[in-house]
Amino acid sequence: MDIQDLALAKGRIAPYTHITPILSSQLLNQWLGHEIYFKAECLQKIGAFKARGACNTVAWLIENGQKPQQIIANSSGNHSQAVAWAAGQFGIPATIYMPQSASQIKIQATRAYGAEVVLCETRAEVDALVNAKSQENGTYWIPPYNHEQVIAGQGTAALEALAELSGINALFAPCGGGGLLSGTLIASRALAPQAKVFGVEPLNANDAAQSLISQSIQRLSSTPDTLADGAMTLSVGEITFEYLKQLDGMYEIGEKPIKYWTQWLHHLLKVNVEPTSAMSMEAVCQWLQKQTRPQKVLVILSGGNIDHQTRKKVWEKDYLSQLPLVQTQ
Template identity: 65%
Template structure:
């Protein structure tokens, strides 16, 4: 498992290369809920997502340790693809990204625009197989989307910053796909604020992490999950991230209607462009706050803001703003 020291080193590597994103809140939402909820706005990060942190830190670490590769390969359905393409371009290293062909068109085109070669595959499993084979070529380094110590350390810098800016937090929430962000969030939080609770949040339709924790072994989804939260459509968590996930205080599983509900409401209240994966986390916060008897201070990560037209239409097909969010 990584340590707080790993995250602190990552902060030093990426300083000046990624943004120190703001922590925001909504007075109206806090009034309605009776609690203080803070949002680390990684949707305003480079490439529009927190993934820039892990990608930048990993490549910087490779160079720092004398391992600069001739080529970088990665597998991703979206934001990690953009992050590696962007970070590799900064360090003048050619990159090839293997993506399932159902990935967001916006994310596919953005990855290409950062200079990477994009190879589209029929399934996520095929993309994973192709990147593994490509990584065996001499001079090639594979940066996976979550199951890598330096990727996790880089992602953890988001919460490290957030807790510096807003101390005395009772609970922290982050979305869980492969587990890289929530693992880094866990290490940063427990290292800086040991009494704070840390929760993961994932779609009920893609709940491999929750199933893995229940069965105490990594469980793999049988097929591509049907969820609007495309940022957490991984088929299974990694062996490295799973060891971190075991130390979480809980994992919330969110239905699709609640993912849409909070995407609409947080977009409206915060005036930000938010992916459903980001907003999904708020339902975990909402469910936890229902069980609390005293006023709490919550921090959650808004992971990204890259949405294609089809997803936008699905989000706004029905009007959920007629139902005010109250506990």
């Protein structure tokens, strides 16, 4: 795939999705000594970037005369909502398979968008059931990340941002299955070839980092214990892994920094920010500590769907008394 695939995706989804704003905090920039810009996909349809990939895939199917009788998907949250919403836009029934551990607000929202939700005990059971269902005639499976049209759709977030911002030195995005990062890499290499692209994942769910070290896809044995529920995938995909190999680095973030930055970004940007989105800022700060001149950084805020239980865990301790400080050396 290349930038033209992202441009085509942008045209397909334009009637249905938002061009999300780019946010910044003067106070944060002052504290850090750098310019940080946030692509606010938390303000996208369904509250996450996933709307882009799902919508593009359904529109692409119809464009190519392949409108299915039913759409299915498997996800712990945002992708499930996205597919339910996208299918509804085109009048196609959808069934979504989700683990019982998924965020309750995401389960409820998926149902509210009109999809039938099937809950399973484990992610492995979810994957097995959706794979079996996908063999039925007239059924089309939209995977969360390992699909070229999903990747192309996800990449439109960075495509929009880089069309608006110039001189970006580095881009950071969370890594679950790698779809957002793959699309971000395609956009960046074409529109900002000088910029570095970094992935960020929870230390407790570091299958991508393990895969990159071993140069082969590594699969987690069980559902990881992390607040970053958008990055709880058991493994990256065969398609996305090839893009992840081209990254400039992959950061692994502990649970405490995830809580810290979820609190701070909510406070500074005045928007709902999922832990999965917020963890990227810890990676940004680690990278900035090694820089010798002011940098201009773009962070993709992947989503803002956070339920009460997760919010309660995030705020078990107040971190706002600890100011974020990173200066150039």
